[in-house]
Amino acid sequence: MPRMMQKLRQAGCRDDAVGLVLPTGYSFNLDGASIYLSIGTLFIAQAVGVDLTLGQQVTVVLVLMLTSKGMAGVPGSAFLALSATASALGVIPAGAVALLLGVDRIMDAMRVATNLLGNCVAVFVVSRWEGALDLSRARKVLSGEIAFVPEPEERTEQAVPVEQVEPGVPGALVKAEAQGAPEAAERTG
Structure with missing residues (x-):
């Protein structure tokens, strides 16, 4: 996250927008997890031959959107949330969730990428909305005209000699x- 914050600042977003929106997004803006849970449930329902009505599908999506908010920062928690929600809602057999176990590791990388992209877009939107986005710099950075230069690491503690x-x-x-x-x-x- 510190490297992403550096990149967003260098792309023209104001520091206060970056410092507020990006960390908050990691806790509450889990688009990738929400999408995975919803599509995973619908896939499992089709795979085991369960026909979900439109009302059931909407209910599943809404419940899974809320469920995804509680799993920030826990690796592999989406699979556990899907298992728990599937058995709680009763729309698909809980054991059928094992169909996704083989691809969950790959899907985890995609969830992380989707969450990261969503959070970066949120920073740009809030910065633009607040009038705090240097739009010309953002265009140059995103087009590759300006290269990313890492900021020097700040040392907050002095080295303590080991006795x-x-x-x-x-x-x-x-x-x-x-x-x-x-x-x-x-x-x-």
Whole structure:
């Protein structure tokens, strides 16, 4: 995500829009997961010969849209959500979800790409809506006229020297002993 934020900033989106919309999108804008769950359910229904009415299809899509919001950041959670939702709704046999198990790893990569693209589009839309998008720069970056240059990494912590610690002795006791605390000497001695 930090690299994507750098790319969006260099593409002309304002920093506050990038900093708000992109992280929020990773939690709530899971288009790829929603699409996968809906199409997966319809595929399984057709594969096992279950005819879903239009009302059932709409219900499944709406429930799965809500279900997809609860699985942000958990790898492989879409398959588990599909299994749980299929058995809860009762429109398809829960065991039939295993038909998707073989392709779930490949589909996971596609879900991630779809989610990422959707979140990037959301950043551009919000930036444009707020009047915070440098449109000429965005066009140049997206056409390849301006190359991406990674920003230098910021160091927020100073390097702390690693002290030699005796095996089996907690570092706190060694530090206390070095500072002359008598209780530390009693514990280690």
